Amino acid sequence: MRADARDNRERILTAAEQVFGRSTAASTDDVAKLAGVGIATVFRHFPTKVELLEAVLTLRLQRLRDTARELAGAGDPGTAFYEFFSQVVAEAGSKLAIAEALGAAGSAPGEHARQAGLEMRQAFGELLARAQRSGAVRADAQFAEVYALLVGASRGATATGLDLEVRDRMLAVLYDGLRPRR
Amino acid sequence: MRADARDNRERILTAAEQVFGRSTAASTDDVAKLAGVGIATVFRHFPTKVELLEAVLTLRLQRLRDTARELAGAGDPGTAFYEFFSQVVAEAGSKLAIAEALGAAGSAPGEHARQAGLEMRQAFGELLARAQRSGAVRADAQFAEVYALLVGASRGATATGLDLEVRDRMLAVLYDGLRPRR
Amino acid sequence: MRADARDNRERILTAAEQVFGRSTAASTDDVAKLAGVGIATVFRHFPTKVELLEAVLTLRLQRLRDTARELAGAGDPGTAFYEFFSQVVAEAGSKLAIAEALGAAGSAPGEHARQAGLEMRQAFGELLARAQRSGAVRADAQFAEVYALLVGASRGATATGLDLEVRDRMLAVLYDGLRPRR
Amino acid sequence: MRADARDNRERILTAAEQVFGRSTAASTDDVAKLAGVGIATVFRHFPTKVELLEAVLTLRLQRLRDTARELAGAGDPGTAFYEFFSQVVAEAGSKLAIAEALGAAGSAPGEHARQAGLEMRQAFGELLARAQRSGAVRADAQFAEVYALLVGASRGATATGLDLEVRDRMLAVLYDGLRPRR
DNA sequence: TATGAATGAGCGTTCATTCAT
DNA sequence: TATGAATGAACGCTCATTCAT
Known part of the structure; x- marks a missing residue:
């Protein structure tokens, strides 16, 4: 499961880079959607938006x-x-x-x-x-x-x-x- | 009454310049408060935030x-x-x-x-x-x-x-x- | 409009009394629904749930x-x-x-x-x-x-x-x- | 293995008593942490929070x-x-x-x-x-x-x-x- | 015309519960 | 069997915008 989690972390980071690259004001939901994970998964990996x-x-x-x-x-x-x-x-x-x-x-x-x-x-x-x-x-x-x-x-x-x-x-x-x- | 309106427009613009100069994320309410007018007055002069x-x-x-x-x-x-x-x-x-x-x-x-x-x-x-x-x-x-x-x-x-x-x-x-x- | 606002405040308080009377864990939304107002109206009158x-x-x-x-x-x-x-x-x-x-x-x-x-x-x-x-x-x-x-x-x-x-x-x-x- | 399971059950119950004694609003995660088990283990023993x-x-x-x-x-x-x-x-x-x-x-x-x-x-x-x-x-x-x-x-x-x-x-x-x- | 109250969609975040290892 | 990752519904709260006076 650690492999899965690491995978997701990568995907979230990649998605976040794209999404926030377009606009810092983008929502965490947008990141989750682009990464193809639930929103809670984003928050599991990065407890606050600032940390992401x-x-x-x-x-x-x-x-x-x-x-x-x-x-x-x-x-x-x-x-x-x-x-x-x-x-x-x-x-x-x-x-x-x-x-x-x-x-x-x-x-x-x-x-x-x-x-x-x-x-x-x-x-x-x-x-x-x-x-x-x-x-x-x-x-x-x-x-x-x-x-x-x-x-x-x-x-x-x-x-x-x-x-x-x-x-x-x-x-x-x-x-x-x-x-x-x- | 047109003088009044023009006056308000000026004050709103001045306030907006200050407020948005500090932070683009500022709210329309902040502008209204600094301008000393009601929020509806701001929207009467500038129908959307983007227009302001x-x-x-x-x-x-x-x-x-x-x-x-x-x-x-x-x-x-x-x-x-x-x-x-x-x-x-x-x-x-x-x-x-x-x-x-x-x-x-x-x-x-x-x-x-x-x-x-x-x-x-x-x-x-x-x-x-x-x-x-x-x-x-x-x-x-x-x-x-x-x-x-x-x-x-x-x-x-x-x-x-x-x-x-x-x-x-x-x-x-x-x-x-x-x-x-x- | 002040009469309206006072009216709403009363209705919100009454609704809150009923709702929280049943359970302190009730949501602010429940109060709004029972009072027949939008949720933002509740927060306009009582800026936080604790204050309500x-x-x-x-x-x-x-x-x-x-x-x-x-x-x-x-x-x-x-x-x-x-x-x-x-x-x-x-x-x-x-x-x-x-x-x-x-x-x-x-x-x-x-x-x-x-x-x-x-x-x-x-x-x-x-x-x-x-x-x-x-x-x-x-x-x-x-x-x-x-x-x-x-x-x-x-x-x-x-x-x-x-x-x-x-x-x-x-x-x-x-x-x-x-x-x-x- | 049954001894293990019974042991875990006990520890979870003890932890739950402490945690919920302090606050009824405590989360299941808190119980798991105090019991020193994973959260899924708690749910294996007590399928819902209410049952716990x-x-x-x-x-x-x-x-x-x-x-x-x-x-x-x-x-x-x-x-x-x-x-x-x-x-x-x-x-x-x-x-x-x-x-x-x-x-x-x-x-x-x-x-x-x-x-x-x-x-x-x-x-x-x-x-x-x-x-x-x-x-x-x-x-x-x-x-x-x-x-x-x-x-x-x-x-x-x-x-x-x-x-x-x-x-x-x-x-x-x-x-x-x-x-x-x- | 100017006001402030009302609105609902949306935000960041949490949590009970399920899934995959 | 035990784990921790994943999930989505729900929460408290904010804000641009509309409505009623």
């Missing part, structure tokens, strides 16, 4: 953290940094609420999410530091504003629709600003 | 449009452009939901808001065009990505808290990206 | 207090005391939950009910004191145990069904205990 | 019956009667819900409980008859009102808090009523 939201958020932040760590482990520092940046913005564009997750990473939504947010920010900070040391990102840029740009670009990409060319041109401008001044 | 939200949005977009037009009418084109950009981001930081309004300007929230959004974007486009002609903004940047950057910067400033220094450094990076390449 | 229960309780305690005061104002002290005692027990028998109200009178169910309970107990205390002074009730009985007997008799009458003759014989035994020893 | 409640009630009534029988078998009839009366009231005060059990004994809660209630009442009737024959209780008191007084005193003791001195004085008054008139 937090679990989704945590998952996203962990995925981002993992991606950052993978990229940090290998390859050219500059490529790794810009690659991660673009990837985050791209996913935000298609998944809508990931940007909200990024924004929430700094605030206070429960211990797990806070921890995951912290780790993600640390991994991104590492990426940035290495890119700066290698000369791919201007040395005078501090973490705070680079992170703000990451969040902003994600939201900007989401908000204005998903034209891929526009998004790439937006990033091109942004990256020009991030590269060292000659 | 739209009216607030429209108001904000019109203000932005007016600001853009004023700046376009006088002074150095580059200064006008960057001034407007900074001002929008600053207000987004303090008023929280204006970014949502900006984002929504492109989508489909009723005729009035769409119209106001269009006019605001045209006024901002004018500002951009003049700044490009004067050499203050790179010529190869198209409206779409610059607008996306405006929206993104507003949201980024809102999401990550309102540290003024960080916000300014973020904008400095962004403006470096927007200036012509040497 | 408290209002019913307060009403009952006030009625009891008024009865005690009326009886204290006129007639033979002994008659007044035993009359009140019998009346309370009789009503408890027919209305079931009034005994619970009596029991709760000493505990802590909100300010209004506590106040009403206090006043009722004071009025009953007055009745007792006068009866003792007149020699109709033994002088060595203290308020606490007499009140406990009142509560107990009410509950006993309720619990064992409502046979009137049994109830009267039960009270006769009890009154024999309360009268001065020869 | 009835089993607890039956147990209590049987204990009362046994006490009455023991007291009837030996010693002074008057002492036995008043001893039993006081003991029931004392336990009601400390165990809260036993009064409800007593009250329910007359009503219609399933065959087992009805039978146990009947037997308890018969044993108490025996106690009463012997006390009356010995002159310790007035001869004109009939079973019905004496039983009502037992129930009432139990509830009264429970409801008004458990001050031991008050309880004893209350019983003293009551016993004065029950003793033969000189």
Whole structure:
């Protein structure tokens, strides 16, 4: 039965990610319906709606953290940094609420999410530091504003629709600003 | 009696701007209370909650449009452009939901808001065009990505808290990206 | 409209008295249905279920207090005391939950009910004191145990069904205990 | 395996007595947790919650019956009667819900409980008859009102808090009523 | 026209009971 | 047989909207 339960937990999380991706105001019932389980099952796995939201958020932040760590482990520092940046913005564009997750990473939504947010920010900070040391990102840029740009670009990409060319041109401008001044 | 009605409309709109600025999830009752009118009066002026939200949005977009037009009418084109950009981001930081309004300007929230959004974007486009002609903004940047950057910067400033220094450094990076390449 | 509202409030209270008289575990919906109003109307008048229960309780305690005061104002002290005692027990028998109200009178169910309970107990205390002074009730009985007997008799009458003759014989035994020893 | 099952049954009953003694509104889950078994095990032994409640009630009534029988078998009839009366009231005060059990004994809660209630009442009737024959209780008191007084005193003791001195004085008054008139 | 009372659909959550292991 | 997961009906409560004054 543990296998069943784990299965259901996964399905609920997946459903929640989709549903809350569309709108944070969605109801727990919607999640249950999409997951194909009864509503009480959702509450068995996540005792309150807030905890469910937090679990989704945590998952996203962990995925981002993992991606950052993978990229940090290998390859050219500059490529790794810009690659991660673009990837985050791209996913935000298609998944809508990931940007909200990024924004929430700094605030206070429960211990797990806070921890995951912290780790993600640390991994991104590492990426940035290495890119700066290698000369791919201007040395005078501090973490705070680079992170703000990451969040902003994600939201900007989401908000204005998903034209891929526009998004790439937006990033091109942004990256020009991030590269060292000659 | 028409003066009375217009008065009430104003007060409701002002109250709504404040209330929804704090939280989009606020209730219509809260608006009525802050405006000092009965709830039925709110619904007489704005038959649905969506229409009330739209009216607030429209108001904000019109203000932005007016600001853009004023700046376009006088002074150095580059200064006008960057001034407007900074001002929008600053207000987004303090008023929280204006970014949502900006984002929504492109989508489909009723005729009035769409119209106001269009006019605001045209006024901002004018500002951009003049700044490009004067050499203050790179010529190869198209409206779409610059607008996306405006929206993104507003949201980024809102999401990550309102540290003024960080916000300014973020904008400095962004403006470096927007200036012509040497 | 105030007349309408007051009317509804009355009807809700009456319905609640009946419904909760049968079972404290009854739902707020049941009250609304019996009162013939929508459920939101119940909550408009009594913001929480506890407040509704408290209002019913307060009403009952006030009625009891008024009865005690009326009886204290006129007639033979002994008659007044035993009359009140019998009346309370009789009503408890027919209305079931009034005994619970009596029991709760000493505990802590909100300010209004506590106040009403206090006043009722004071009025009953007055009745007792006068009866003792007149020699109709033994002088060595203290308020606490007499009140406990009142509560107990009410509950006993309720619990064992409502046979009137049994109830009267039960009270006769009890009154024999309360009268001065020869 | 039958020994296991009987063991579990006992533990569940013990847990249920404790849990429902504290609050009738307690959940079946609470019982299972305190008993240290899964919830399904509770339902295997007691197919519905009502049946579980009835089993607890039956147990209590049987204990009362046994006490009455023991007291009837030996010693002074008057002492036995008043001893039993006081003991029931004392336990009601400390165990809260036993009064409800007593009250329910007359009503219609399933065959087992009805039978146990009947037997308890018969044993108490025996106690009463012997006390009356010995002159310790007035001869004109009939079973019905004496039983009502037992129930009432139990509830009264429970409801008004458990001050031991008050309880004893209350019983003293009551016993004065029950003793033969000189 | 302005008001506040009334409404019911919907929300988050709990719980007795059933099912699958 | 014992378990814990799954279920859906029900609860207390809120809110956008309508009605009656």
